[in-house]
Amino acid sequence: MNNHRITGIGLALKPVAIAVHPASDADTTLRDGFASRQSEDLQFIEVAAEQWLGMGGPWGQHLREATQRWPSVCVSQSLSLGGPGRLDMALVHQLATFVRGHEMAMFSEALSWSDDDAPLFTCLPIPATTAALQWTADRIMRVQDALGQSIGIRNVSHHAVPPMSAMHEAAFISALVAQTGCHVHLDITALAENSHRFGFDALQFLAALPMQRVNYVRLGGAEASPIEPSLNSAAARLLPAVLSHLHPEVPVCVDDWAQLKRWSDAAVSTSKKTVAC
Structure with missing residues (x-):
């Protein structure tokens, strides 16, 4: 429970994890390991708002069953925290209800912008300026007030550094945390991609973050991911360094x-070594 x-x-947890049987659209089951013994290793689920918000019918029912069975976290990339457009408070309240x-x-x-009073369907980097810092911090505070909790801001993969940026992304994140009391949700795969793309040291990036405020870590790059295998490996190699500081x-x-x-299995092995010591 x-x-x-x-x-x-x-x-x-993705909607494809729910199998719809040909005999009836109403005849559905959880698949992909969620309904099997594999789920014994599963300690929580992550739910992407863009995939599940407003989902009804059998999918909504299975989502309800899943969130009742496992603790859950909601991830979103639709609020455009740093965007120049209006903060969509109707969407914020929908997310709060969800x-x-x-x-x-x-x-x-x-931590991106993806809307300019119309969706851009991508996550763009926020210019790391003093003005953008104040703008983004205000929007984070409004989201936190609506949800009644501190949120996590998540670093994203991007393809360009805004030329007007006056500080490094890690310093920008640290300043947002200090101003808003939010947490850092660290996407290691995005960090590995950006480090490779822009030639900065990922470990130095981590050293500049307020690691005491990191309370969630993502490791993407599954076998079906389009990112380069070398970046999958780089992200996996970063994980132990990240966890050693948390x-x-x-x-x-x-x-x-x-x-x-x-x-x-790695966590169990580490635990046994700790006990043996």
Whole structure:
């Protein structure tokens, strides 16, 4: 039963995990390991708002069953926290209702802009300027007020650094945390991609973050991911360095069952070594 506490190793729950049987659209089951013994290794689920918000019928029913069975976290990339357009408060309140309705323990939003009074369908980097800092901090505070909790801001993969940026992204994140009291949700795969793309040291980036405010970690790059295999490996190599700076109960979310099994086994091995010492 869901105790609303996020810890350990979790997995992103996608609508494709629900199988619709040909005989009847109403005849559905959870698949992809969620209904099998594999789920014994699963300690929480991650729910993407863009995939599940407003979902009804059998999919909505299975989502309800899943969030009652496992603690859950909601991730979003639709609020355009740093965007020049108006903050969509109607969407914010929909998300708040969704999070409360499923008793989700955390809410995570992409630190990007994706809307200019019309959706852009991509996550663009926020110019790291003093003006953008104040603008984004104000919007984070409004979202937190609506949700009634501190949110997590999540670093994203991007393809350009805005030329007007006056500070490094890590300094920008640190300043937002200091001003708003939000948490950092660290996407290691996005960090590895940006480090490779722009030639900065990922470990130095981590050293500049307020690691005491990191309370959620993502490791994407599943086998079906389009990113380069070398970047998958780079992200996986970064994870131990990240975890060494965090409280041992900070949760890690992965994208597929193979990753879940691999990191669950690694966690057990580490625990046994600690006990042996």
